[in-house]
Amino acid sequence: MSPPLLVVTKEEGLSNASTLASASSPQSLDCFSQNGGASLKERNYLGLSDCSSVDSSAAPGMSDDKKDNLNLKATELRLGLPGSQSPERGPDIFSLTSTKLDEKPLFPLLPTKDGICSSTQKTIVSGNKRGFADAMDGFPEAKFPGTAAINVMLSPRPAGVQPTAKKEMPSKVLQGQPGAVNGTGGTVGASSPASKAQVVGWPPIRSFRKNSLATTSKNNDEVDGKPSLAALFVKVSMDGAPYLRKVDLQNYTTYQELSSALEKMFSCFILGQCGSHGASGREMMSESKLKDLLHGSEYVLTYEDKDGDWMLVGDVPWEMFIDTCKRLKIMKGSDAIGLAPRAVEKSRSRS
Amino acid sequence: MNYFPDEVIEHIFEYVVSHRDRNALSLVCKSWYRIERCTREKVFIGNCYSITPERLIQRFPALKSLTLKGKPHFADFSLVPHGWGGFVYPWIEALAKGKVGLEELRLKRMVVSDDSLELLSRAFPNFRSLVLVSCEEFTTDGLAAIAANCKSLRELDLQENEVDDHKGQWLSCFPDSCTSLVSLNFACLKGEINVGVLERLVARSPNLKSLRLNRSVPLDALQRILTRAPQLVDLGVGSYVQDPATETFVKLMNTMHKCKSITSLSGFLEVTPRCLTAMYVICPNLTSLNLSYAAGIPGSDLIKLIRHCKKLQRLWIMDSIGDKGLGVVANTCKELQELRVFPSDNIGHHAAVTEKGLVAISMGCPKLHSLLYFCHQMTNAALITVAKNCPNFIRFRLAILDATKPDPDTNQPLDEGFGAIVQSCRRLRRLSLSGQLTDKVFLYIGMYAEQLEMLSIAFAGESDKGMLYVLNGCKKLRKLEIRDCPFGDTALLTDIGKYETMRSLWMSSCEVTVGACKVLAKKMPRLNVEIFNENETADCELEDEQKVEKMYLYRTLAGKRKDAPEYVWTL
Numbered sequence: 001m002s003p004p005l006l007v008v009t010k011e012e013g014l015s016n017a018s019t020l021a022s023a024s025s026p027q028s029l030d031c032f033s034q035n036g037g038a039s040l041k042e043r044n045y046l047g048l049s050d051c052s053s054v055d056s057s058a059a060p061g062m063s064d065d066k067k068d069n070l071n072l073k074a075t076e077l078r079l080g081l082p083g084s085q086s087p088e089r090g091p092d093i094f095s096l097t098s099t100k101l102d103e104k105p106l107f108p109l110l111p112t113k114d115g116i117c118s119s120t121q122k123t124i125v126s127g128n129k130r131g132f133a134d135a136m137d138g139f140p141e142a143k144f145p146g147t148a149a150i151n152v153m154l155s156p157r158p159a160g161v162q163p164t165a166k167k168e169m170p171s172k173v174l175q176g177q178p179g180a181v182n183g184t185g186g187t188v189g190a191s192s193p194a195s196k197a198q199v200v201g202w203p204p205i206r207s208f209r210k211n212s213l214a215t216t217s218k219n220n221d222e223v224d225g226k227p228s229l230a231a232l233f234v235k236v237s238m239d240g241a242p243y244l245r246k247v248d249l250q251n252y253t254t255y256q257e258l259s260s261a262l263e264k265m266f267s268c269f270i271l272g273q274c275g276s277h278g279a280s281g282r283e284m285m286s287e288s289k290l291k292d293l294l295h296g297s298e299y300v301l302t303y304e305d306k307d308g309d310w311m312l313v314g315d316v317p318w319e320m321f322i323d324t325c326k327r328l329k330i331m332k333g334s335d336a337i338g339l340a341p342r343a344v345e346k347s348r349s350r351s
Numbered sequence: 352m353n354y355f356p357d358e359v360i361e362h363i364f365e366y367v368v369s370h371r372d373r374n375a376l377s378l379v380c381k382s383w384y385r386i387e388r389c390t391r392e393k394v395f396i397g398n399c400y401s402i403t404p405e406r407l408i409q410r411f412p413a414l415k416s417l418t419l420k421g422k423p424h425f426a427d428f429s430l431v432p433h434g435w436g437g438f439v440y441p442w443i444e445a446l447a448k449g450k451v452g453l454e455e456l457r458l459k460r461m462v463v464s465d466d467s468l469e470l471l472s473r474a475f476p477n478f479r480s481l482v483l484v485s486c487e488e489f490t491t492d493g494l495a496a497i498a499a500n501c502k503s504l505r506e507l508d509l510q511e512n513e514v515d516d517h518k519g520q521w522l523s524c525f526p527d528s529c530t531s532l533v534s535l536n537f538a539c540l541k542g543e544i545n546v547g548v549l550e551r552l553v554a555r556s557p558n559l560k561s562l563r564l565n566r567s568v569p570l571d572a573l574q575r576i577l578t579r580a581p582q583l584v585d586l587g588v589g590s591y592v593q594d595p596a597t598e599t600f601v602k603l604m605n606t607m608h609k610c611k612s613i614t615s616l617s618g619f620l621e622v623t624p625r626c627l628t629a630m631y632v633i634c635p636n637l638t639s640l641n642l643s644y645a646a647g648i649p650g651s652d653l654i655k656l657i658r659h660c661k662k663l664q665r666l667w668i669m670d671s672i673g674d675k676g677l678g679v680v681a682n683t684c685k686e687l688q689e690l691r692v693f694p695s696d697n698i699g700h701h702a703a704v705t706e707k708g709l710v711a712i713s714m715g716c717p718k719l720h721s722l723l724y725f726c727h728q729m730t731n732a733a734l735i736t737v738a739k740n741c742p743n744f745i746r747f748r749l750a751i752l753d754a755t756k757p758d759p760d761t762n763q764p765l766d767e768g769f770g771a772i773v774q775s776c777r778r779l780r781r782l783s784l785s786g787q788l789t790d791k792v793f794l795y796i797g798m799y800a801e802q803l804e805m806l807s808i809a810f811a812g813e814s815d816k817g818m819l820y821v822l823n824g825c826k827k828l829r830k831l832e833i834r835d836c837p838f839g840d841t842a843l844l845t846d847i848g849k850y851e852t853m854r855s856l857w858m859s860s861c862e863v864t865v866g867a868c869k870v871l872a873k874k875m876p877r878l879n880v881e882i883f884n885e886n887e888t889a890d891c892e893l894e895d896e897q898k899v900e901k902m903y904l905y906r907t908l909a910g911k912r913k914d915a916p917e918y919v920w921t922l
Contacts, residue, residue, distance in 0.1 A: 200428070201425065201429055201430045201834070203725055203750050203752050204428045205694065205725075207428070208485065208512070208513060209643075209644070209693070212644060213644075213646055213695075216646040235433075242918075243433055244433045244434070245433070246429070
């Protein structure tokens with residue numbers, strides 16, 4: 001009889017104090033793996049049954065026995081590629097790299113006098129440039145020469161995937177932060193190295209924590225103009241857009257930067273709107289047309305300040321603006337008519 | 352077991368508490384399934400979209416305590432667009448309709464509206480405990496409803512939520528008759544609270560064991576509160592700013608002498624470091640210390656404080672403590688089990704932490720099993736040493752601030768270092784990688800990380816092989832989250848049956864195409880395959896060759912969800 005469908009539940013601590021699951025976990029989900037797809041493959045630890053064309057002579061894939069053997073060896077606390085440990089398997093498996101495995105010294109986990117192990121590893125992977133490392137350091141073209149060699153080994157991939165995609169990577173990395181590259185140059189103090197581009201979500205710190213640090217650093221006396229991990233996320237809404245965006249105000253140093261970032265972010269909605277007016281939806285808007293739309297009387301950028309008042313963006317100095325701005329809104333020009341006088345009054349009372 | 356009457360089996364089942372064990376029980380036979388489901392009071396749902404609330408209520412009529420998680424983990428880092436989902440209202444509504452005797456609700460990464468809190472507060476007369484972690488959308492108005500209407504409230508625990516302050520007096524909404532509070536944590540609230548109201552609330556809560564204050568509670572109020580609540584076990588200090596030469600401070604020093612029960616200390620959201628001396632008297636009793644939000648404490652003062660904390664088991668701290676400070680921790684905190692080191696804002700490079708700090712910790716703290724470490728650099732040698740010194744790791748999360756940085760000594764990727772970790776730590780359940788990494792590290796993970804349940808990968812790998820090593824090798828894998836890695840369609844589609852054995856898979860900025868996702872969704876009807884392409888509007892056509900920006904897939908018995916926003920395509 002088929003097992004009843006289970007609620008998928010797993011034990012995991014919610015709060016900061018995580019509880020250790022001391023009970024051994026039974027295979028309660030075997031029913032899922034049995035039912036899951038006719039194409040269930042026997043899994044081997046090398047995962048080479050599909051991908052690699054070089055393993056025909058070498059071990060076909062580790063059975064549990066072989067794995068146990070390896071585990072025994074593993075308790076000797078030696079590290080290296082598996083081919084170098086068990087003599088019965090040829091070193092062919094990893095010939096995708098040019099270095100001979102026999103020459104690779106093992107990584108002995110033996111204590112030395114100062115407690116730090118010496119590392120005598122030779123280069124295993126040769127010629128692989130990390131395109132992502134390049135991406136992080138200022139976005140030259142991404143390069144993936146290493147993968148070209150590896151691709152030969154793999155079973156047929158969908159065509160047309162490789163070359164163009166890589167070039168898009170650097171820009172994707174910045175997708176959520178269009179103003180970042182330009183922006184950081186300004187906010188970073190002169191002492192920092194070549195501006196570390198702000199990648200969305202790295203380092204992986206909760207946005208709550210980031211925002212909290214921002215508030216604290218504003219209150220502390222010791223603030224100096226060092227590059228900041230804290231962020232000032234504010235919501236940006238636009239009349240007619242189906243969803244909100246969030247921007248980190250610390251990424252920008254001038255109104256111009258913020259404005260162009262928002263233009264890019266919301267351009268798709270403006271395009272959509274033009275499409276619905278009967279013009280072909282796919283017609284690409286020229287950049288100047290876009291700017292006209294935003295700078296002209298169509299839309300204005302407004303913000304809600306700490307007092308809850310809606311103001312026109314641009315009236316107060318930038319530093320004061322990011323101090324007081326709680327959220328942004330792109331309004332139709334016609335809706336924003338009443339704002340201008342109040343903004344002027346406010347800046348008078350502040351100065 | 353057929354000859355045991357049901358009552359006996361029920362009684363035995365009472366001793367079985369963990370969810371996994373209970374799941375196992377329910378698989379043994381029909382009668383055990385029936386008995387188990389009728390007696391289970393606590394249910395954990397790791398993905399709120401994996402099942403409908405109605406189905407849950409139908410299966411577990413005795414439900415009293417529910418834990419729900421909503422958004423995927425990477426939502427913490429702004430990778431999930433606003434409005435994606437995770438709304439709790441339908442759950443509360445269903446529970447209310449089903450007349451469930453709900454007593455506890457724990458939510459993580461969910462969207463909680465004030466309406467939900469209002470309904471929650473009115474629909475469940477025995478409701479006692481609300482824990483919200485990393486949730487959003489509610490305001491102090493929702494809290495007011497909880498305070499006012501939950502007559503037997505024992506626990507209100509708000510951790511790292513984005514709460515709008517509506518300047519109402521939510522604390523005042525606790526009626527005078529409310530004397531049952533055991534735990535109150537509002538440290539994440541940004542607004543002001545009425546200190547007098549707080550003091551009176553504490554005074555009439557003799558069972559109060561855990562109290563975490565927000566920034567608006569000043570030091571003099573803290574002193575008065577502690578006088579009324581010397582029984583506290585867990586204290587979160589809000590504002591700790593004072594001139595040490597004042598009488599108020601002296602009073603506080605004296606009061607601290609009476610707080611012998613405090614074993615957990617946190618907060619210090621604003622701080623005068625010289626005033627930390629008042630805390631020294633309770634430090635020897637502390638088992639948990641969280642100073643990860645105390646950006647105002649310089650490294651030297653952190654070190655002075657920690658020297659007194661010999662019993663510490665859990666330490667959350669900022670990297671302003673430096674490698675040297677971590678050395679002090681290693682010498683002092685021999686019982687340390689969990690360490691988290693967060694990056695701070697205003698640091699010069701000399702004060703940051705590197706691999707040296709971690710090695711020192713590993714040498715001094717052999718009981719360490721959970722680590723989250725933000726650092727500027729890491730070496731293979733250090734990781735290998737750490738692996739040897741601390742074979743008990745259950746959670747190992749390393750975040751190098753420069754995500755693809757190689758070993759600075761050898762200029763090599765960190766494959767060998769992480770390989771040593773997975774090989775040595777046989778009980779490893781959670782792993783987060785960073786630094787320059789090739790496919791090799793994934794081979795090691797697939798080979799050795801037999802207990803691995805959650806793996807987070809960013810900017811790593813060279814080819815589909817990497818991902819395949821993991822999918823093939825890690826039999827217990829439940830959550831896999833990948834960003835900015837060159838894994839594509841082959842990796843995604845080679846072993847699609849695997850995904851039904853996992854809770855979820857996240858891939859963003861990888862090489863996966865729309866076409867592959869469609870194929871996957873078609874073949875696996877019990878997976879929801881969601882893709883988000885933010886810059887597209889709903890009427891845009893998705894071309895098969897297009898790269899997917901973000902894909903989140905999860906197993907579900909609930910089918911396609913109806914509350915997805917426009918930019919989410921469920922294939």
